[in-house]
Amino acid sequence: MTGETSSPSAEESRLITACRQGDPDAFADLIRLHERRVFRLASRFFSQRADVEEVAQETFLIAWTKLHTYRADAPFEHWLTRVCLNCCYARLRKARPTEELTIDLAESASADPDARIEVARLLRKLSPSDRFVLQLLYGEGWSVVEIAERTGWSRSKVKVRAHRARRKLRRVLEEGPRS
Amino acid sequence: MNCDETRSLLLDPRLDGATTPVLDNHLSGCGSCSAFARRFGVARELMRARQAEHRPDAYFAQRVSAAVPGDTELLGWAAARLLPATLALLIALTAWAWLSTPGPSGLVEISPTDDLLTWAIEGDGS
Numbered sequence: 001m002t003g004e005t006s007s008p009s010a011e012e013s014r015l016i017t018a019c020r021q022g023d024p025d026a027f028a029d030l031i032r033l034h035e036r037r038v039f040r041l042a043s044r045f046f047s048q049r050a051d052v053e054e055v056a057q058e059t060f061l062i063a064w065t066k067l068h069t070y071r072a073d074a075p076f077e078h079w080l081t082r083v084c085l086n087c088c089y090a091r092l093r094k095a096r097p098t099e100e101l102t103i104d105l106a107e108s109a110s111a112d113p114d115a116r117i118e119v120a121r122l123l124r125k126l127s128p129s130d131r132f133v134l135q136l137l138y139g140e141g142w143s144v145v146e147i148a149e150r151t152g153w154s155r156s157k158v159k160v161r162a163h164r165a166r167r168k169l170r171r172v173l174e175e176g177p178r179s
Numbered sequence: 180m181n182c183d184e185t186r187s188l189l190l191d192p193r194l195d196g197a198t199t200p201v202l203d204n205h206l207s208g209c210g211s212c213s214a215f216a217r218r219f220g221v222a223r224e225l226m227r228a229r230q231a232e233h234r235p236d237a238y239f240a241q242r243v244s245a246a247v248p249g250d251t252e253l254l255g256w257a258a259a260r261l262l263p264a265t266l267a268l269l270i271a272l273t274a275w276a277w278l279s280t281p282g283p284s285g286l287v288e289i290s291p292t293d294d295l296l297t298w299a300i301e302g303d304g305s
């Protein structure tokens with residue numbers, strides 16, 4: 001959902017203005033412009049379609065109510081990315097273990113299957129919050145600065161959380177399967 | 180480079196799986212760290228693995244936009260939510276006003292009229 005750095009297009013700006021005036025049809029059009037990106041991002045954290053759809057729905061409903069806080073000097077999709085990531089984070093934090101960040105074992109080809117199962121089991125020992133940050137760091141390959149920009153968290157908050165998550169990751173990897 | 184430094188370096192996202200001669204040197208002589216490095220390599224691979232991407236159906240936008248409250252609905256909602264509270268407040272105020280209004284006997288008891296008349300006719304004595 002990131003990478004484009006332009007301000008909203010004329011059409012997008014028109015839709016945003018109309019949404020701020022309470023036009024639900026304009027909102028539907030604005031959703032259509034961004035729904036694929038929001039679903040793609042949420043799919044990085046949830047494997048179940050129902051979870052992805054609920055996060056996407058929540059993202060857009062929050063966007064509707066908070067649209068007045070969006071400043072048009074940055075791309076709208078960056079702002080929406082922030083809303084979506086925070087919805088993912090909030091949902092992961094209150095998720096039951098089975099709903100947490102799901103690891104698709106079939107998708108990773110190079111490691112041997114036993115090692116993948118073993119490590120996936122180790123990763124499940126981490127809290128959803130830690131796994132969220134680790135996913136952004138290692139899965140998405142984002143730097144602390146990028147995570148801060150895309151989540152809206154302060155850099156110091158990202159640093160603290162990244163440090164804590166890496167420390168816990170190190171501990172579970174050191175303990176290995178015997179833990 | 181010791182085990183602690185090796186593991187910290189391995190987990191540094193900036194390294195991004197790359198190796199350095201000093202890191203390789205330690206890993207080749209340390210079974211514990213090389214097992215750690217293998218596990219971490221798998222962990223990173225799992226986190227990078229692309230999961231099945233879900234896509235919105237054709238009616239998603241319509242459903243979500245239909246769920247947002249419009250201005251009129253918002254006012255209706257606010258009115259509906261506030262009406263019972265307003266009524267309760269009115270009833271409470273009316274009850275309070277009625278209970279705290281003195282009855283005829285009370286009025287006589289606390290009425291300052293006699294004193295005021297005395298004061299007006301006779302002066303305050305000063």
Ligand SMILES: [Zn+2]
Pocket residue numbers: 181182183185205209211212213
């Ligand atoms: Zn070592």
